Amino acid sequence: MKRLVWLLGVTLLMASGCGNDDFPGVRQLIERRVPWLSERVELCEEESSGSESFTLRSDAGKLCIAATSANAAAVGVNWYLNHYCGRSMSHMGDNLGPVDDLPLPEAPVTVTTDLDYRYALNYCTFNYSMSFYTWEDWERELDWMALHGVNLMLVANGAEAVWQNTLRRLGYSEERIASFLSGPAYNAWWLMGNLEGWGGPMPQSQIDARAELVRKMLDRMRELGIEPLMPGFYGMVPHDYGSHAGVRVFDQGNWGAFTRPAILDPTTPEFARVASIFYEETRRLYGDGIRFFSGDPFHEGGSVAGVDMGEAGLAIQRAMQEAFPESVWVLQGWQDNPKPQLLERLDRRYVLVQELFGENTANWEQREAYEGTPFLWATVTNFGERPGVNGKLQRFADEVHRASTGPYASCMRGVGILPEGIVNNPVVYDLVLELPWHRDRVDVAEWIEGYVKARYGRCDERLTEAWRIFLETIHSSTIGYQEGPPENVLCARPGLGVRSVSSWGRLEKRYDTARFAEGVRLMASARADFAGSETYRIDLINMLRQVIANRADGVYADLSAACERRDRDGFRRASSEFLALHDLEEELLAQDPLYRIDTYQKQALAAGRTPSEKDNNLYNAMMLITYWGENNPAEDYLHDYAYKEWAGLMTSFYKRRWEMWFDYVQARLDGGTPERPEFFFWEREWAENNRKVMDCSPSLSFEEVLGRMEGLLRPGEEAE
Incomplete structure (x- = not known):
C-alpha cells in the first residue's frame, strides 16, 4: 500500500x-x-x-x-x-x-x-505571492519546500526569455514581442493562455534578471532533490499568428475583456516546427535536466471547435518527447480539464494529472483515475491569496488515505499543494505535505497537538484547546463547497445586497462564529507566555482579524435593514460602527509587517534593478490587489479578486469606498438627489496615485488593540 x-x-x-x-x-x-x-x-x-x-x-x-x-x-x-x-x-x-x-x-x-511525488505551486502562486521574489526570497522558499518534502515544483518565472528567443526566431519584431509578454505580476495568466501583454512591457533588464534567477533556482533545487516542472509548448501563440500564410490556429476569443493568445493546430507541421524551437530555447537557457512540463490547452473556457482532441494531445506529447525523451506532461484536473478525449491517445506512462481542487471535488474517483492516468491528490485552498482562515483538514487526511488505499491506488502517485497564494494557512500545507509519510489514516484532532507544539515552541493546553475549537469551526470539513476562505464585507465594493467581495467568493460563514470567537479568546489568554513568539503573534492577529470580519457581517445587515426602512438615525449609527471596524482592523494589522501593504510595496521595489522596473513593479502590484485588470466597465469581473486585508489598504482604499457610498445613501435618506459614486474609475485612479510606499505605522499598542476588541471576543455576552 x-x-x-x-x-x-x-x-x-x-x-x-x-x-x-x-x-x-x-x-x-x-x-x-x-x-x-x-x-x-x-x-x-x-x-x-x-x-x-x-x-x-x-x-x-x-x-x-x-x-x-x-x-x-x-x-x-x-x-x-x-x-x-x-x-x-x-x-x-x-x-x-x-x-x-x-x-x-x-x-x-x-x-x-511509497508515494512518488510531493508537488507544490500553482501558476497563480507566482503572481499572487511571488511576483517580486528576489534570490533571498527564493532561497528561503526552496529551503521550506525541501524541509516539507516537496520533490516536484513548478518554475514559471523565467519563461519570458524562452518566448522572446522563440518569437525572434519566428520573425517577430521586438515591439510585437514586447506587446505579447505580460508584466511581472501577470505572467501566470499569460502562460495559461488567458491574456497577452497586460502589465507590460517588461524591460529587457528584467527579462534577463528573471532568467538568471531561474538558473540559480534550478541549481539549488538539484542540491535539495527538487525537480522542476517547466512550461511546455501546448500550442499557445500570439493571437494574430494565424495571419501567417498557410498557418492554422484555433482562435480562443477573449478571457473577460482580455484578448487570449491563439492555439496553433497541434496536428500541423507548423506546430512541430514552433515546438522544436521552443524546446531548443528552453534547453539553451535552462539545461537538459528537465523531466516535467506543464501546459493545458483550451484552459478555462478555451474554444475547442474544430479540434481533434485525441490527435492534438498526441501531437503535443510527441513534440515534448522528441525534445526531452521520457519527459512527463503534467495537466491540471480542474473543472472538465483535462478532457477525456485529450488523454485517450497519450502514453499514460508520461502523463501526470493534478487533482487540483481536492477540498471540494473527487474527480479522481468519478473519472476512475482520469481514465487510468497517474494522478496527484491536491488542494487549492486559496484563490487570489484572498485573506481568511480555512482548510478542511480532516477531509484532506481522509481523501489522501482513501485515494491511496482504494481501487485507484495504483494510479495515485502523490500529493500536492496548488494554492493561488501561499502566504496563508500554514497548517494546511504542513498537514498535506506530511500525509505521504503516514501509513494509517491521520486523525487531525490528534495530529494538531504536535502541530501546536511545533508552531509555538512548546505544549500549552490553552493553545491546543483553541486549535481543537478551530477544527470544529473555521477548519471544519463539514462546511460544504467553498472557493477559498469566506470573505470580509469591509473590503467589498459598496452597495446593498452584497454577497461577496470577489465575483466568485462568498461572505457566508458556515460555522459557529461565537464558538470560533471562544477559541480566539482562549488563544489570546496565552499571550503573556508567548510574547516573544513570532508565530503566535502572527496567528493571533490573523484570528482576531477574522473575528472583526465576522462582526462586520452583522453590522452590514443592520445598516442594510436601516437603509431599507429609511431609518436615517439607524443607518448613521450602523454605518459609523462599520467604518470604525475598518479603523480597528487597520490598527490590528499594522502590528506586524506581514499584514502591512508597505512590506509588499518595498518587495516590489527591491525586485527592480532600474527606476523604470521599480515603477512598473509597483504599478503591477497595486493593480493586482485592487481592480486586478481590464479597463472595460462591461467586463469588470475581476475587481477585488486578489483583495488584501492589509494595513494601508483598510482605510485608504476599502474604508474610503464605503465612506463615499455612505455619504451617497445618507444624502438620499435626507431627501437629496446625489450622484452615485463611480467606483470603477476611482479604483484605477487610486492605483495610479499610489505608486509609492505608504506609511503603515500603528498608532496603538497591541494591548490597546486587544482592549478595544474585548467586546467582539465575547459575542454571546454582548448579545445579552
Whole structure:
C-alpha cells in the first residue's frame, strides 16, 4: 500500500555509525535555517529498496539522519525539528530558535513513503505571492519546500526569455514581442493562455534578471532533490499568428475583456516546427535536466471547435518527447480539464494529472483515475491569496488515505499543494505535505497537538484547546463547497445586497462564529507566555482579524435593514460602527509587517534593478490587489479578486469606498438627489496615485488593540 513504514526500536542500520556527510545541499540548508543543529547532526545516504525513507537515531550524543535521497534527508530534518524539538518554518513566521538540550531518539525511527511525488505551486502562486521574489526570497522558499518534502515544483518565472528567443526566431519584431509578454505580476495568466501583454512591457533588464534567477533556482533545487516542472509548448501563440500564410490556429476569443493568445493546430507541421524551437530555447537557457512540463490547452473556457482532441494531445506529447525523451506532461484536473478525449491517445506512462481542487471535488474517483492516468491528490485552498482562515483538514487526511488505499491506488502517485497564494494557512500545507509519510489514516484532532507544539515552541493546553475549537469551526470539513476562505464585507465594493467581495467568493460563514470567537479568546489568554513568539503573534492577529470580519457581517445587515426602512438615525449609527471596524482592523494589522501593504510595496521595489522596473513593479502590484485588470466597465469581473486585508489598504482604499457610498445613501435618506459614486474609475485612479510606499505605522499598542476588541471576543455576552 502507498504509505509509510514507521519502525521503532528495531532498525539497526549502519552499525559503524553515520559518520559521512552525503547531502551537502541539506547540510547547507541546516546551516542557513538552524545553525545551532549543524554541529550536532550527521547525514548519510542509505540504499533504497524502492521507496524513499529516512531514519533518525542517536550516536555518541549526536543525531544521525540516514536517508535514501537528499529530499528524504531534508524531510528527516524537518521531522526531527517538528516532532522532537518543537520547531517549524512557515510562510507566516518561523519558530526556529535554538534548542540547548538536544532531544535524541531513544531508539531508531524509520519513516518511509511509497508515494512518488510531493508537488507544490500553482501558476497563480507566482503572481499572487511571488511576483517580486528576489534570490533571498527564493532561497528561503526552496529551503521550506525541501524541509516539507516537496520533490516536484513548478518554475514559471523565467519563461519570458524562452518566448522572446522563440518569437525572434519566428520573425517577430521586438515591439510585437514586447506587446505579447505580460508584466511581472501577470505572467501566470499569460502562460495559461488567458491574456497577452497586460502589465507590460517588461524591460529587457528584467527579462534577463528573471532568467538568471531561474538558473540559480534550478541549481539549488538539484542540491535539495527538487525537480522542476517547466512550461511546455501546448500550442499557445500570439493571437494574430494565424495571419501567417498557410498557418492554422484555433482562435480562443477573449478571457473577460482580455484578448487570449491563439492555439496553433497541434496536428500541423507548423506546430512541430514552433515546438522544436521552443524546446531548443528552453534547453539553451535552462539545461537538459528537465523531466516535467506543464501546459493545458483550451484552459478555462478555451474554444475547442474544430479540434481533434485525441490527435492534438498526441501531437503535443510527441513534440515534448522528441525534445526531452521520457519527459512527463503534467495537466491540471480542474473543472472538465483535462478532457477525456485529450488523454485517450497519450502514453499514460508520461502523463501526470493534478487533482487540483481536492477540498471540494473527487474527480479522481468519478473519472476512475482520469481514465487510468497517474494522478496527484491536491488542494487549492486559496484563490487570489484572498485573506481568511480555512482548510478542511480532516477531509484532506481522509481523501489522501482513501485515494491511496482504494481501487485507484495504483494510479495515485502523490500529493500536492496548488494554492493561488501561499502566504496563508500554514497548517494546511504542513498537514498535506506530511500525509505521504503516514501509513494509517491521520486523525487531525490528534495530529494538531504536535502541530501546536511545533508552531509555538512548546505544549500549552490553552493553545491546543483553541486549535481543537478551530477544527470544529473555521477548519471544519463539514462546511460544504467553498472557493477559498469566506470573505470580509469591509473590503467589498459598496452597495446593498452584497454577497461577496470577489465575483466568485462568498461572505457566508458556515460555522459557529461565537464558538470560533471562544477559541480566539482562549488563544489570546496565552499571550503573556508567548510574547516573544513570532508565530503566535502572527496567528493571533490573523484570528482576531477574522473575528472583526465576522462582526462586520452583522453590522452590514443592520445598516442594510436601516437603509431599507429609511431609518436615517439607524443607518448613521450602523454605518459609523462599520467604518470604525475598518479603523480597528487597520490598527490590528499594522502590528506586524506581514499584514502591512508597505512590506509588499518595498518587495516590489527591491525586485527592480532600474527606476523604470521599480515603477512598473509597483504599478503591477497595486493593480493586482485592487481592480486586478481590464479597463472595460462591461467586463469588470475581476475587481477585488486578489483583495488584501492589509494595513494601508483598510482605510485608504476599502474604508474610503464605503465612506463615499455612505455619504451617497445618507444624502438620499435626507431627501437629496446625489450622484452615485463611480467606483470603477476611482479604483484605477487610486492605483495610479499610489505608486509609492505608504506609511503603515500603528498608532496603538497591541494591548490597546486587544482592549478595544474585548467586546467582539465575547459575542454571546454582548448579545445579552
